[in-house]
Amino acid sequence: MRVDAVRNRAALVGAARRVFERDGYVAARITDIADEAGVAHGSFYSHFDSKQAVFAAVMAEVEEEMLHPGPALPAAGADPVAVIEAANLAYLEAYRRNARLMALLEQVATVDEAFRELRRRRSAAFLERNARAVRRLQRAGLADPELDPELTSLALSTMVSRSAYAAFVLGDPPAALEPLAATLTRLWVNALRLGAPRITTKE
Amino acid sequence: MRVDAVRNRAALVGAARRVFERDGYVAARITDIADEAGVAHGSFYSHFDSKQAVFAAVMAEVEEEMLHPGPALPAAGADPVAVIEAANLAYLEAYRRNARLMALLEQVATVDEAFRELRRRRSAAFLERNARAVRRLQRAGLADPELDPELTSLALSTMVSRSAYAAFVLGDPPAALEPLAATLTRLWVNALRLGAPRITTKE
Amino acid sequence: MRVDAVRNRAALVGAARRVFERDGYVAARITDIADEAGVAHGSFYSHFDSKQAVFAAVMAEVEEEMLHPGPALPAAGADPVAVIEAANLAYLEAYRRNARLMALLEQVATVDEAFRELRRRRSAAFLERNARAVRRLQRAGLADPELDPELTSLALSTMVSRSAYAAFVLGDPPAALEPLAATLTRLWVNALRLGAPRITTKE
Amino acid sequence: MRVDAVRNRAALVGAARRVFERDGYVAARITDIADEAGVAHGSFYSHFDSKQAVFAAVMAEVEEEMLHPGPALPAAGADPVAVIEAANLAYLEAYRRNARLMALLEQVATVDEAFRELRRRRSAAFLERNARAVRRLQRAGLADPELDPELTSLALSTMVSRSAYAAFVLGDPPAALEPLAATLTRLWVNALRLGAPRITTKE
DNA sequence: CATGAATGAGCCTTCATTCAT
DNA sequence: GATGAATGAAGGCTCATTCAT
Numbered sequence: 001m002r003v004d005a006v007r008n009r010a011a012l013v014g015a016a017r018r019v020f021e022r023d024g025y026v027a028a029r030i031t032d033i034a035d036e037a038g039v040a041h042g043s044f045y046s047h048f049d050s051k052q053a054v055f056a057a058v059m060a061e062v063e064e065e066m067l068h069p070g071p072a073l074p075a076a077g078a079d080p081v082a083v084i085e086a087a088n089l090a091y092l093e094a095y096r097r098n099a100r101l102m103a104l105l106e107q108v109a110t111v112d113e114a115f116r117e118l119r120r121r122r123s124a125a126f127l128e129r130n131a132r133a134v135r136r137l138q139r140a141g142l143a144d145p146e147l148d149p150e151l152t153s154l155a156l157s158t159m160v161s162r163s164a165y166a167a168f169v170l171g172d173p174p175a176a177l178e179p180l181a182a183t184l185t186r187l188w189v190n191a192l193r194l195g196a197p198r199i200t201t202k203e
Numbered sequence: 204m205r206v207d208a209v210r211n212r213a214a215l216v217g218a219a220r221r222v223f224e225r226d227g228y229v230a231a232r233i234t235d236i237a238d239e240a241g242v243a244h245g246s247f248y249s250h251f252d253s254k255q256a257v258f259a260a261v262m263a264e265v266e267e268e269m270l271h272p273g274p275a276l277p278a279a280g281a282d283p284v285a286v287i288e289a290a291n292l293a294y295l296e297a298y299r300r301n302a303r304l305m306a307l308l309e310q311v312a313t314v315d316e317a318f319r320e321l322r323r324r325r326s327a328a329f330l331e332r333n334a335r336a337v338r339r340l341q342r343a344g345l346a347d348p349e350l351d352p353e354l355t356s357l358a359l360s361t362m363v364s365r366s367a368y369a370a371f372v373l374g375d376p377p378a379a380l381e382p383l384a385a386t387l388t389r390l391w392v393n394a395l396r397l398g399a400p401r402i403t404t405k406e
Numbered sequence: 407m408r409v410d411a412v413r414n415r416a417a418l419v420g421a422a423r424r425v426f427e428r429d430g431y432v433a434a435r436i437t438d439i440a441d442e443a444g445v446a447h448g449s450f451y452s453h454f455d456s457k458q459a460v461f462a463a464v465m466a467e468v469e470e471e472m473l474h475p476g477p478a479l480p481a482a483g484a485d486p487v488a489v490i491e492a493a494n495l496a497y498l499e500a501y502r503r504n505a506r507l508m509a510l511l512e513q514v515a516t517v518d519e520a521f522r523e524l525r526r527r528r529s530a531a532f533l534e535r536n537a538r539a540v541r542r543l544q545r546a547g548l549a550d551p552e553l554d555p556e557l558t559s560l561a562l563s564t565m566v567s568r569s570a571y572a573a574f575v576l577g578d579p580p581a582a583l584e585p586l587a588a589t590l591t592r593l594w595v596n597a598l599r600l601g602a603p604r605i606t607t608k609e
Numbered sequence: 610m611r612v613d614a615v616r617n618r619a620a621l622v623g624a625a626r627r628v629f630e631r632d633g634y635v636a637a638r639i640t641d642i643a644d645e646a647g648v649a650h651g652s653f654y655s656h657f658d659s660k661q662a663v664f665a666a667v668m669a670e671v672e673e674e675m676l677h678p679g680p681a682l683p684a685a686g687a688d689p690v691a692v693i694e695a696a697n698l699a700y701l702e703a704y705r706r707n708a709r710l711m712a713l714l715e716q717v718a719t720v721d722e723a724f725r726e727l728r729r730r731r732s733a734a735f736l737e738r739n740a741r742a743v744r745r746l747q748r749a750g751l752a753d754p755e756l757d758p759e760l761t762s763l764a765l766s767t768m769v770s771r772s773a774y775a776a777f778v779l780g781d782p783p784a785a786l787e788p789l790a791a792t793l794t795r796l797w798v799n800a801l802r803l804g805a806p807r808i809t810t811k812e
Numbered sequence: 813c814a815t816g817a818a819t820g821a822g823c824c825t826t827c828a829t830t831c832a833t
Numbered sequence: 834g835a836t837g838a839a840t841g842a843a844g845g846c847t848c849a850t851t852c853a854t
Binding site (some may be wrong): 026095103106110111116120144146147151152154155158159167170175180183186187188191 | 362364
C-alpha cells in the first residue's frame with residue numbers, strides 16, 4: 001500500500017496546483033482537490049491537515065525559482081551590468097513560467113498570516129544580501145553613494161518583481177519579456193549610477 | 204425616517220471599514236459588519252447587495268488618495284526633480300495614512316475579478332499619462348533616450364507603490380517615511396538620468 | 407385623503423391579481439404586490455392584513471362567475487337538454503375568461519385550509535341543488551333512476567369544471583371551447599339518459 | 610458505509626413522505642425532513658439536491674398506482690361494462706390508499722412547473738390510449754358515434770380522478786368507495802351509450 | 813490507508829411585519 | 834393614511850472534518 005500512498009499524495013499535490021491556479025486559493029475547496037486528484041474526499045486528510053498544508057506542498061515544488069523578490073546584485077568582482085542583466089532575465093523567465101502560481105502566492109500572502117510571515121522572512125534575507133552588495137559597490141566607488149543600501153535594495157527588488165506581476169499576471173495578453181528585461185536592467189543600472197561613477201564624482 | 208436611513212448607511216460603511224481592516228476582506232462576514240454597526244442583519248441588505256458593494260462604498264471614501272499606482276511625473280516646464288520629490292512625498296503620506304485600507308485593496312484585487320478589472324483600468328490611464336511625460340522629457344533631452352516610455356512608467360510607478368506596501372503594510376514596525384521618500388526620489392531621478400543629461404550625451 | 411385611500415386599495419387589488427396570475431399565490435410576495443401597485447410596502451398593511459386577505463379581495467371581484475363547480479341542472483319545466491347546453495356554454499366561457507384566476511384558486515385551495523373550507527361549503531350548496539334536480543328528473547321519469555343523485559351531481563359537475571381546467575389552464579394552446587361544450591353536454595345528457603327515458607323504462 | 614447510505618436514503622424518503630403528507634409540499638422544510646429521518650440536516654444533501662428531488666423519489670414509490678388520470682377503457686374483445694367496472698374499482702381503491710399523496714401531487718402540480726409538465730406528458734399518453742378505445746367502440750357500433758373521442762377521453766378520465774379527489778381527499782369523512790364506483794361506472798357506460806347502441810340507432 | 817457518507821457549525825439571504833415620521 | 838427603513842425570525846445550503854467499514 002505504500003506505493004498507493006505515494007501516488008495519491010502526488011496526485012493530490014498536482015491536483016491542488018491545478019485547482020488553485022484555476023480557482024484561486026480562497027475559492028478552492030478540499031472537495032475539488034480530491035475530485036481533481038481522483039481520490040475520495042476523506043483521503044485528503046491522510047496526507048494533509050488543511051488547505052494551507054497542501055498549498056505549502058505545492059509551493060515546495062517550485063520553491064527555488066520563486067522565492068526571490070527580484071534578481072540578485074552582482075558580487076564585487078564580476079561585471080556588474082552583465083550580472084544584473086543575466087539575473088533580471090533569469091528572474092523574469094522563471095516568473096513567467098510560473099505566472100499563475102505567482103498570482104496565487106500573491107493572494108495567499110494577503111490572506112494567510114503564516115505565509116505572509118514566511119515570505120517576509122525569506123525576502124528579508126534576500127534584501128539583506130542585496131543591501132550588502134549595494135554597499136560594496138558604493139565603497140568601490142561604483143555606485144551612487146547617496147543611496148540608502150537597504151531601501152535601495154527594497155525598492156529595486158520590488159520594482160522587478162512587481163513589474164513581472166503586472167506584465168505576466170495582470171497583463172492581458174502578457175507583455176513581451178525581452179523589452180521588459182532590457183528596460184528593468186537599464187533602470188537598475190541608471191538608478192545605481194553604475195555606468196557613470198567617475199562622472200558623478202566630477203560633478 | 205430619512206435621517207435614520209442615512210445614519211445607518213454611514214454606520215454600515217464605517218463598520219465595514221473597521222471589520223475589513225481587522226479581519227480582512229475574505230474573512231469578514233456580513234453579520235459582523237451589521238453587528239459592528241449596531242443594526243439588524245437584515246438592514247444590511249437595505250443598503251447593500253453584497254460584500255462587494257459595501258467594499259466599493261468603503262473605497263469610495265478614500266478614492267482620490269489611493270487610486271494612483273505611484274507619483275505623477277512632472278510636466279515639461281517645472282523643475283522635474285522638485286516635482287517628483289513632491290509627488291513621492293505626497294503619495295507616500297497618503298499611502299501611510301490608509302495603510303490598512305491599501306492592504307485590503309491588495310487582497311480584494313487578488314480575490315475579486317471585478318475589482319481587479321477596475322484597478323487595471325484606473326492604473327492604465329495613470330501609466331499612460333506618465334509614459335507621455337517620460338517621452339516629453341526624452342524629447343527635451345532631459346531623460347535617458349534609451350528607455351521605453353511605457354515600461355519605464357510601469358516599472359517606476361510600481362516601484363513606488365510596492366515599496367510603500369512593503370514599508371507601511373508589511374513592515375513591522377512600519378518604516379520611516381522620509382528616508383524612503385528620499386531614496387525613491389533619488390532612484391527615480393537616477394533611473395531617468397534626469398540629473399545628468401549632458402553626461403549621457405557624452406557617452 | 408379618502409380618495410387616495412380608495413384609489414390605493416383598488417390599485418393593490420388590481421396589482422395583486424396581476425402578480426398572483428403571473429407568479430402564483432405561493433410565490434407572490436407582498437413586496438411585489440406593493441411595487442406593482444406603485445405604493446410603499448408599508449401601505450399594504452393599511453388595507454390588508456395578509457396575502458390571504460388580498461386574495462379574498464381579488465376573488466370577490468369575480469365571485470359570481472367562478473364559484474360554481476359546474477353548470478346547473480335544469481329546473482323541471484324547461485327543456486332539460488337546452489338548459490344543460492346553455493349552462494355548460496356559459497360556464498366554460500366564464501372559466502376561459504378567468505382561466506388564470508381559476509388556476510390560482512386551484513393552487514390556493516391546495517395550500518390554504520381556509521380557502522379549501524370556503525370552497526367546500528360553497529360547492530356543497532351547489533351540489534345539493536344539483537342533486538335535487540337529478541332527483542326531480544328521476545321522479546319525472548326523465549333520468550336514469552339507478553343513479554345516486556348526490557354522487558351523480560358530484561361526478562358531472564366535477565367533469566365539467568375539471569375538463570375546463572385541463573382545456574384552458576393546462577392546455578397549451580388552450581383547447582377550443584365549442585367542441586368541448588358540445589362533448590360535455592352530450593356526455594351529460596347521455597349519462598343521465600335524458601335523451602332516452604322510455605328506453606330506460608323498457609329495460 | 611454503503612449500508613448506512615442506503616438506510617439513510619430510505620429513511621429520508623420515508624420521512625419526506627410523512628412530512629409532506631402532514632404539512633403539505635409548500636410548508637415542508639428540509640430541516641423537518643432531516644429531523645424526522647433522524648439524520649443531520651447536511652445529510653439530506655448527500656442524497657437529494659432539493660425538495661423537488663425528494664418529492665420525485667417519494668412519488669416514484671407509488672408511481673404505477675397513481676399515474677393514471679382515471680381507469681382505462683376496455684379493449685375491443687372484452688365485455689366493455691365489466692372492464693370499466695373493474696378499472697374504476699381498481700383506480701378508486703388505489704386512489705383511496707394514497708389519498709394524502711394524491712392531495713400532495715395535486716398541490717405540487719399547481720406549484721411546480723416541472724411536475725406539472727411531467728404530469729401533462731404522462732396523462733397525454735393515457736388519454737390518447739383511451740381515445741383510441743373510444744374510437745374502436747364507435748367503429749364497432751357499440752358507442753355513441755357523435756362523441757369526440759379525444760374530448761370524451763379527457764372528460765371521463767377527469768370525472769373519475771377528480772371525483773376520487775373530492776371523495777377521498779376533500780371529503781370529511783371520506784366518502785364510501787363502492788357507491789361511488791357504481792355511480793361512476795354507470796355514468797360512464799351511459800355517457801358512451803354502451804348499453805343501448807341499437808336503440809340509439811333507431812331514433 | 814482508502815472510502816465516501818454523516819455530521820453540524822456557520823453564513824447568507826429573504827421577507828412579512830412593525831413603526832417612527 | 835402614506836412612507837420606506839428597520840427588524841429579526843427562518844431556512845437554505847455549503848463544506849471542512851470525522852469515522853465506521
